[in-house]
Amino acid sequence: MIDDIILEDLENIKKLVKEDKFAGKNVLVTGGAGFIGSWLCDVFISLGAKVVAVDDLSTGRMKNIDHLTKNPKFKFVKCDVCTFKNKEKIEFILHMAGHASPDEYQIHPIETLQTSAFGSANMAELARKNDATLLFASTSEVYGDAEVVPTPESYWGKVNPIGPRSCYDEGKRFAEALLVAYHKQYGLDVKIPRIFNSYGPRLREDGLYGRAMSRFIAQARANDAITVYGDGKQTRSFCYITDTVTGLMLLTTNEKAKGEVVNIGNSKEMTILELAKRIKEITKCKSPVTFHPLPKDDPKRRCPYMSKLDALVGWKPQVKFEDGLRRTIKWFSSKPRDPQN
Numbered sequence: 001m002i003d004d005i006i007l008e009d010l011e012n013i014k015k016l017v018k019e020d021k022f023a024g025k026n027v028l029v030t031g032g033a034g035f036i037g038s039w040l041c042d043v044f045i046s047l048g049a050k051v052v053a054v055d056d057l058s059t060g061r062m063k064n065i066d067h068l069t070k071n072p073k074f075k076f077v078k079c080d081v082c083t084f085k086n087k088e089k090i091e092f093i094l095h096m097a098g099h100a101s102p103d104e105y106q107i108h109p110i111e112t113l114q115t116s117a118f119g120s121a122n123m124a125e126l127a128r129k130n131d132a133t134l135l136f137a138s139t140s141e142v143y144g145d146a147e148v149v150p151t152p153e154s155y156w157g158k159v160n161p162i163g164p165r166s167c168y169d170e171g172k173r174f175a176e177a178l179l180v181a182y183h184k185q186y187g188l189d190v191k192i193p194r195i196f197n198s199y200g201p202r203l204r205e206d207g208l209y210g211r212a213m214s215r216f217i218a219q220a221r222a223n224d225a226i227t228v229y230g231d232g233k234q235t236r237s238f239c240y241i242t243d244t245v246t247g248l249m250l251l252t253t254n255e256k257a258k259g260e261v262v263n264i265g266n267s268k269e270m271t272i273l274e275l276a277k278r279i280k281e282i283t284k285c286k287s288p289v290t291f292h293p294l295p296k297d298d299p300k301r302r303c304p305y306m307s308k309l310d311a312l313v314g315w316k317p318q319v320k321f322e323d324g325l326r327r328t329i330k331w332f333s334s335k336p337r338d339p340q341n
Protein backbone atom coordinates (compact mmCIF):
# COMPACT_ATOMS: atom_id res chain seq x y z
CA MET A 1 0.00 0.00 0.00
CA ILE A 2 1.16 3.50 -0.77
CA ASP A 3 0.47 5.96 2.04
CA ASP A 4 -1.53 9.17 1.98
CA ILE A 5 1.37 11.61 2.31
CA ILE A 6 3.13 10.07 -0.69
CA LEU A 7 -0.13 9.87 -2.68
CA GLU A 8 -0.79 13.57 -2.10
CA ASP A 9 2.77 14.44 -3.06
CA LEU A 10 2.52 12.37 -6.25
CA GLU A 11 -0.61 14.29 -7.21
CA ASN A 12 1.28 17.55 -6.77
CA ILE A 13 4.12 16.34 -8.99
CA LYS A 14 1.65 15.20 -11.66
CA LYS A 15 0.18 18.71 -11.86
CA LEU A 16 3.58 20.03 -12.94
CA VAL A 17 4.70 17.28 -15.31
CA LYS A 18 3.01 16.77 -18.68
CA GLU A 19 1.37 13.35 -18.84
CA ASP A 20 1.46 13.04 -22.65
CA LYS A 21 5.26 13.13 -22.68
CA PHE A 22 5.49 9.84 -20.77
CA ALA A 23 2.20 7.97 -21.32
CA GLY A 24 2.86 4.68 -23.14
CA LYS A 25 6.66 5.22 -23.11
CA ASN A 26 9.21 2.65 -21.94
CA VAL A 27 11.26 3.95 -19.04
CA LEU A 28 14.23 2.40 -17.28
CA VAL A 29 14.91 3.59 -13.73
CA THR A 30 18.22 2.38 -12.31
CA GLY A 31 18.38 2.45 -8.53
CA GLY A 32 14.60 2.07 -8.72
CA ALA A 33 14.28 0.60 -5.21
CA GLY A 34 16.10 3.54 -3.65
CA PHE A 35 14.81 6.80 -2.24
CA ILE A 36 14.63 9.01 -5.36
CA GLY A 37 14.35 6.08 -7.80
CA SER A 38 11.23 4.68 -6.13
CA TRP A 39 9.53 8.09 -6.30
CA LEU A 40 10.35 8.24 -10.01
CA CYS A 41 8.88 4.75 -10.53
CA ASP A 42 5.67 5.89 -8.82
CA VAL A 43 5.39 9.04 -10.92
CA PHE A 44 6.09 7.31 -14.23
CA ILE A 45 3.57 4.54 -13.49
CA SER A 46 0.94 7.10 -12.53
CA LEU A 47 1.59 8.92 -15.82
CA GLY A 48 0.93 5.74 -17.80
CA ALA A 49 4.51 4.77 -18.66
CA LYS A 50 5.89 1.21 -18.68
CA VAL A 51 8.69 1.01 -16.12
CA VAL A 52 11.61 -1.35 -15.65
CA ALA A 53 13.35 -0.76 -12.31
CA VAL A 54 16.87 -2.14 -11.96
CA ASP A 55 18.48 -2.31 -8.55
CA ASP A 56 21.00 -4.56 -6.82
CA LEU A 57 19.38 -3.74 -3.44
CA SER A 58 22.76 -2.77 -2.00
CA THR A 59 21.22 0.27 -0.30
CA GLY A 60 17.68 0.31 -1.69
CA ARG A 61 14.77 -1.71 -0.37
CA MET A 62 11.90 -3.67 -1.87
CA LYS A 63 9.50 -2.07 0.59
CA ASN A 64 9.82 1.16 -1.43
CA ILE A 65 8.35 -0.51 -4.52
CA ASP A 66 6.41 -3.54 -3.19
CA HIS A 67 3.14 -1.77 -4.02
CA LEU A 68 4.15 -1.64 -7.72
CA THR A 69 5.24 -5.22 -8.27
CA LYS A 70 1.76 -6.51 -9.22
CA ASN A 71 1.23 -3.73 -11.74
CA PRO A 72 1.56 -5.21 -15.28
CA LYS A 73 3.30 -2.01 -16.43
CA PHE A 74 6.03 -2.40 -13.81
CA LYS A 75 8.94 -4.85 -13.81
CA PHE A 76 11.65 -5.14 -11.17
CA VAL A 77 15.02 -6.65 -12.10
CA LYS A 78 17.52 -7.35 -9.33
CA CYS A 79 20.80 -6.72 -11.10
CA ASP A 80 23.99 -4.70 -11.00
CA VAL A 81 23.63 -1.69 -13.31
CA CYS A 82 27.16 -2.37 -14.60
CA THR A 83 26.02 -5.63 -16.23
CA PHE A 84 22.31 -5.03 -16.88
CA LYS A 85 21.16 -5.84 -20.43
CA ASN A 86 17.81 -5.05 -21.96
CA LYS A 87 16.31 -6.24 -25.23
CA GLU A 88 13.12 -4.20 -25.22
CA LYS A 89 12.95 -0.69 -26.65
CA ILE A 90 13.61 2.08 -24.12
CA GLU A 91 12.79 5.77 -24.61
CA PHE A 92 14.00 7.21 -21.30
CA ILE A 93 16.68 6.10 -18.85
CA LEU A 94 16.77 7.72 -15.42
CA HIS A 95 20.05 6.54 -13.99
CA MET A 96 19.85 6.85 -10.21
CA ALA A 97 21.89 3.81 -9.16
CA GLY A 98 24.67 4.82 -6.83
CA HIS A 99 25.98 4.70 -3.30
CA ALA A 100 24.80 7.98 -1.83
CA SER A 101 25.30 7.81 1.92
CA PRO A 102 28.81 8.96 2.98
CA ASP A 103 29.10 6.47 5.87
CA GLU A 104 28.10 3.62 3.55
CA TYR A 105 30.09 4.58 0.46
CA GLN A 106 33.28 5.08 2.45
CA ILE A 107 33.28 1.39 3.40
CA HIS A 108 32.44 0.39 -0.21
CA PRO A 109 34.68 2.77 -2.17
CA ILE A 110 35.34 0.31 -5.01
CA GLU A 111 31.67 -0.53 -5.59
CA THR A 112 30.87 3.19 -5.39
CA LEU A 113 33.41 4.03 -8.10
CA GLN A 114 32.45 1.04 -10.23
CA THR A 115 28.75 1.87 -10.12
CA SER A 116 29.38 5.45 -11.21
CA ALA A 117 31.97 4.58 -13.86
CA PHE A 118 31.01 1.19 -15.32
CA GLY A 119 27.31 1.56 -14.56
CA SER A 120 27.19 4.89 -16.38
CA ALA A 121 29.22 3.50 -19.29
CA ASN A 122 26.74 0.62 -19.59
CA MET A 123 23.77 3.04 -19.48
CA ALA A 124 25.38 5.31 -22.07
CA GLU A 125 25.73 2.38 -24.51
CA LEU A 126 22.16 1.25 -23.80
CA ALA A 127 20.89 4.77 -24.42
CA ARG A 128 22.90 5.01 -27.64
CA LYS A 129 21.54 1.69 -28.99
CA ASN A 130 17.98 2.81 -28.20
CA ASP A 131 18.45 6.44 -29.17
CA ALA A 132 17.04 7.14 -25.71
CA THR A 133 17.27 10.12 -23.39
CA LEU A 134 19.66 9.47 -20.50
CA LEU A 135 19.33 11.48 -17.30
CA PHE A 136 22.11 10.84 -14.80
CA ALA A 137 21.87 11.65 -11.08
CA SER A 138 24.99 13.66 -10.37
CA THR A 139 25.55 15.50 -7.14
CA SER A 140 26.53 18.73 -5.42
CA GLU A 141 29.54 16.72 -4.25
CA VAL A 142 31.20 17.25 -7.63
CA TYR A 143 31.90 20.77 -6.29
CA GLY A 144 33.73 19.27 -3.26
CA ASP A 145 34.46 21.84 -0.54
CA ALA A 146 33.24 24.70 -2.75
CA GLU A 147 34.90 28.12 -2.51
CA VAL A 148 32.00 29.76 -4.36
CA VAL A 149 28.69 29.64 -2.48
CA PRO A 150 25.91 29.68 -3.65
CA THR A 151 27.58 27.45 -6.22
CA PRO A 152 26.76 27.84 -9.92
CA GLU A 153 27.18 25.07 -12.51
CA SER A 154 30.16 26.98 -13.96
CA TYR A 155 32.24 26.35 -10.79
CA TRP A 156 34.77 23.57 -11.44
CA GLY A 157 34.99 22.23 -7.91
CA LYS A 158 37.56 21.72 -5.17
CA VAL A 159 37.79 17.97 -4.71
CA ASN A 160 40.42 15.85 -2.99
CA PRO A 161 40.99 13.11 -5.61
CA ILE A 162 42.28 10.57 -3.09
CA GLY A 163 40.37 11.58 0.05
CA PRO A 164 37.69 9.53 1.82
CA ARG A 165 34.91 11.06 -0.30
CA SER A 166 36.76 10.73 -3.60
CA CYS A 167 35.09 7.42 -4.50
CA TYR A 168 31.79 9.28 -4.66
CA ASP A 169 32.93 12.69 -5.92
CA GLU A 170 35.37 11.47 -8.53
CA GLY A 171 33.08 8.64 -9.63
CA LYS A 172 30.34 11.18 -10.35
CA ARG A 173 32.82 13.55 -12.01
CA PHE A 174 34.01 10.73 -14.29
CA ALA A 175 30.42 9.86 -15.16
CA GLU A 176 29.65 13.50 -15.99
CA ALA A 177 32.72 13.68 -18.26
CA LEU A 178 31.79 10.39 -19.96
CA LEU A 179 28.19 11.40 -20.62
CA VAL A 180 29.17 14.82 -21.93
CA ALA A 181 31.60 12.98 -24.26
CA TYR A 182 28.73 10.75 -25.50
CA HIS A 183 26.72 13.89 -26.14
CA LYS A 184 29.57 15.53 -28.08
CA GLN A 185 30.70 12.48 -30.02
CA TYR A 186 27.37 10.74 -30.73
CA GLY A 187 24.83 13.50 -30.09
CA LEU A 188 23.33 11.41 -27.28
CA ASP A 189 20.55 13.22 -25.42
CA VAL A 190 22.06 13.36 -21.92
CA LYS A 191 20.91 15.47 -18.99
CA ILE A 192 22.99 15.83 -15.87
CA PRO A 193 21.20 17.17 -12.79
CA ARG A 194 23.47 17.90 -9.82
CA ILE A 195 21.22 17.07 -6.87
CA PHE A 196 21.64 18.92 -3.56
CA ASN A 197 20.53 17.10 -0.38
CA SER A 198 17.09 15.78 -1.21
CA TYR A 199 14.91 14.56 1.66
CA GLY A 200 11.42 13.28 2.36
CA PRO A 201 9.49 10.03 2.86
CA ARG A 202 11.54 6.85 2.16
CA LEU A 203 14.92 8.43 2.92
CA ARG A 204 16.73 5.72 4.91
CA GLU A 205 17.27 6.50 8.57
CA ASP A 206 19.13 3.43 9.77
CA GLY A 207 22.78 2.88 10.57
CA LEU A 208 25.28 3.50 7.81
CA TYR A 209 22.50 4.30 5.33
CA GLY A 210 20.95 7.19 7.28
CA ARG A 211 21.51 10.76 6.13
CA ALA A 212 21.64 13.70 8.58
CA MET A 213 17.97 14.63 8.13
CA SER A 214 16.49 11.13 8.54
CA ARG A 215 18.99 10.17 11.26
CA PHE A 216 18.11 13.24 13.33
CA ILE A 217 14.37 12.56 12.96
CA ALA A 218 14.84 8.94 14.05
CA GLN A 219 16.95 10.03 17.03
CA ALA A 220 14.39 12.67 18.03
CA ARG A 221 11.52 10.18 17.81
CA ALA A 222 13.36 7.84 20.17
CA ASN A 223 14.48 10.69 22.47
CA ASP A 224 18.06 9.57 21.75
CA ALA A 225 20.91 12.08 21.48
CA ILE A 226 20.98 13.96 18.17
CA THR A 227 24.47 13.36 16.86
CA VAL A 228 25.95 16.41 15.15
CA TYR A 229 29.35 16.16 13.45
CA GLY A 230 31.83 18.95 14.22
CA ASP A 231 30.40 22.14 15.74
CA GLY A 232 27.31 21.93 13.50
CA LYS A 233 28.16 25.21 11.77
CA GLN A 234 28.64 23.49 8.40
CA THR A 235 25.71 24.28 6.10
CA ARG A 236 23.47 22.28 3.78
CA SER A 237 20.47 23.20 1.61
CA PHE A 238 17.62 20.70 1.81
CA CYS A 239 15.27 20.09 -1.08
CA TYR A 240 11.97 18.26 -0.56
CA ILE A 241 11.60 15.11 -2.67
CA THR A 242 8.65 16.39 -4.74
CA ASP A 243 10.77 19.32 -5.90
CA THR A 244 13.71 17.05 -6.70
CA VAL A 245 11.52 14.65 -8.67
CA THR A 246 9.64 17.42 -10.52
CA GLY A 247 12.95 18.99 -11.52
CA LEU A 248 14.27 15.65 -12.77
CA MET A 249 11.11 14.94 -14.78
CA LEU A 250 11.01 18.41 -16.36
CA LEU A 251 14.67 18.16 -17.33
CA THR A 252 14.21 14.69 -18.86
CA THR A 253 12.04 15.99 -21.71
CA ASN A 254 13.56 19.46 -22.05
CA GLU A 255 15.11 20.10 -25.46
CA LYS A 256 17.37 22.95 -24.30
CA ALA A 257 18.86 20.84 -21.49
CA LYS A 258 20.56 18.34 -23.86
CA GLY A 259 24.18 17.89 -22.79
CA GLU A 260 23.75 20.29 -19.84
CA VAL A 261 24.65 20.04 -16.15
CA VAL A 262 21.97 21.64 -13.98
CA ASN A 263 21.73 22.22 -10.22
CA ILE A 264 18.58 20.86 -8.59
CA GLY A 265 18.14 21.98 -5.02
CA ASN A 266 16.65 24.49 -2.68
CA SER A 267 18.63 27.70 -2.20
CA LYS A 268 17.72 28.07 1.50
CA GLU A 269 21.01 27.38 3.30
CA MET A 270 21.09 26.40 6.98
CA THR A 271 23.54 25.03 9.49
CA ILE A 272 23.31 21.43 10.62
CA LEU A 273 22.80 22.72 14.15
CA GLU A 274 19.77 24.75 12.99
CA LEU A 275 18.41 21.57 11.37
CA ALA A 276 18.83 19.65 14.63
CA LYS A 277 17.11 22.46 16.60
CA ARG A 278 14.18 22.64 14.19
CA ILE A 279 13.64 18.87 14.36
CA LYS A 280 13.76 19.04 18.15
CA GLU A 281 11.14 21.82 18.18
CA ILE A 282 8.73 20.08 15.81
CA THR A 283 8.99 16.65 17.44
CA LYS A 284 9.04 18.20 20.94
CA CYS A 285 11.64 15.61 21.88
CA LYS A 286 13.88 15.70 24.92
CA SER A 287 16.99 14.64 23.01
CA PRO A 288 20.26 16.35 23.88
CA VAL A 289 22.46 17.44 20.96
CA THR A 290 25.88 15.79 21.14
CA PHE A 291 28.94 16.76 19.10
CA HIS A 292 31.22 14.24 17.36
CA PRO A 293 34.41 14.56 15.29
CA LEU A 294 33.84 16.12 11.88
CA PRO A 295 34.59 13.58 9.10
CA LYS A 296 37.64 14.44 6.97
CA ASP A 297 36.89 16.58 3.89
CA ASP A 298 33.31 17.30 4.99
CA PRO A 299 32.22 20.32 2.90
CA LYS A 300 31.84 23.48 5.00
CA ARG A 301 29.03 25.01 2.99
CA ARG A 302 26.64 23.66 0.42
CA CYS A 303 24.08 25.78 -1.36
CA PRO A 304 23.10 25.77 -5.04
CA TYR A 305 22.98 28.85 -7.22
CA MET A 306 19.58 28.22 -8.75
CA SER A 307 18.91 30.07 -11.96
CA LYS A 308 19.81 27.62 -14.71
CA LEU A 309 16.99 25.16 -14.02
CA ASP A 310 14.43 27.96 -14.11
CA ALA A 311 15.95 29.39 -17.30
CA LEU A 312 15.72 26.00 -18.99
CA VAL A 313 12.41 24.58 -17.81
CA GLY A 314 10.60 27.64 -16.41
CA TRP A 315 10.22 26.17 -12.93
CA LYS A 316 12.19 26.08 -9.68
CA PRO A 317 11.86 24.18 -6.37
CA GLN A 318 8.91 25.51 -4.39
CA VAL A 319 8.37 23.57 -1.16
CA LYS A 320 9.26 25.66 1.88
CA PHE A 321 11.71 23.96 4.22
CA GLU A 322 9.29 24.17 7.14
CA ASP A 323 6.51 22.44 5.14
CA GLY A 324 8.75 19.71 3.75
CA LEU A 325 10.25 19.03 7.16
CA ARG A 326 6.83 18.76 8.82
CA ARG A 327 5.61 16.36 6.10
CA THR A 328 8.74 14.26 6.43
CA ILE A 329 8.44 14.06 10.23
CA LYS A 330 4.75 13.18 9.89
CA TRP A 331 5.59 10.38 7.46
CA PHE A 332 8.36 8.94 9.66
CA SER A 333 6.09 9.18 12.70
CA SER A 334 3.49 7.00 10.95
CA LYS A 335 6.03 4.15 10.58
CA PRO A 336 7.81 1.89 13.02
CA ARG A 337 11.42 2.98 13.45
CA ASP A 338 13.90 1.00 11.31
CA PRO A 339 16.19 -1.23 13.36
CA GLN A 340 19.63 0.41 13.52
CA ASN A 341 22.30 -1.80 11.96
Ligand SMILES: NC(=O)c1ccc[n+]([C@@H]2O[C@H](COP(=O)([O-])OP(=O)(O)OC[C@H]3O[C@@H](n4cnc5c(N)ncnc54)[C@H](O)[C@@H]3O)[C@@H](O)[C@H]2O)c1
Binds near residue numbers: 035098
Ligand atom coordinates in the same frame (compact mmCIF):
# COMPACT_ATOMS: atom_id res chain seq x y z
N1 LIG B 1 19.39 11.96 -2.05
C1 LIG B 1 20.18 12.96 -2.31
O1 LIG B 1 20.15 13.98 -1.62
C2 LIG B 1 21.15 12.92 -3.47
C3 LIG B 1 21.99 14.02 -3.66
C4 LIG B 1 22.88 14.00 -4.72
C5 LIG B 1 22.90 12.94 -5.60
N2 LIG B 1 22.08 11.88 -5.38
C6 LIG B 1 22.19 10.74 -6.30
O2 LIG B 1 20.90 10.30 -6.66
C7 LIG B 1 20.88 8.89 -6.80
C8 LIG B 1 19.80 8.30 -5.90
O3 LIG B 1 20.12 8.64 -4.55
P1 LIG B 1 19.21 8.18 -3.35
O4 LIG B 1 19.30 9.22 -2.32
O5 LIG B 1 17.91 7.76 -3.86
O6 LIG B 1 20.04 6.93 -2.81
P2 LIG B 1 19.55 5.44 -2.53
O7 LIG B 1 20.70 4.75 -1.89
O8 LIG B 1 18.27 5.43 -1.80
O9 LIG B 1 19.32 4.89 -3.99
C9 LIG B 1 20.34 4.41 -4.80
C10 LIG B 1 19.90 3.06 -5.33
O10 LIG B 1 20.91 2.55 -6.21
C11 LIG B 1 21.03 1.16 -5.96
N3 LIG B 1 22.36 0.75 -6.42
C12 LIG B 1 23.57 1.10 -5.93
N4 LIG B 1 24.54 0.53 -6.64
C13 LIG B 1 23.95 -0.20 -7.63
C14 LIG B 1 24.41 -1.01 -8.68
N5 LIG B 1 25.73 -1.20 -8.90
N6 LIG B 1 23.51 -1.59 -9.49
C15 LIG B 1 22.17 -1.42 -9.28
N7 LIG B 1 21.67 -0.66 -8.30
C16 LIG B 1 22.55 -0.06 -7.48
C17 LIG B 1 20.81 1.02 -4.46
O11 LIG B 1 20.48 -0.29 -4.04
C18 LIG B 1 19.70 2.03 -4.22
O12 LIG B 1 18.44 1.44 -4.34
C19 LIG B 1 22.28 8.40 -6.43
O13 LIG B 1 23.00 8.17 -7.61
C20 LIG B 1 22.87 9.55 -5.66
O14 LIG B 1 24.26 9.61 -5.79
C21 LIG B 1 21.22 11.84 -4.33
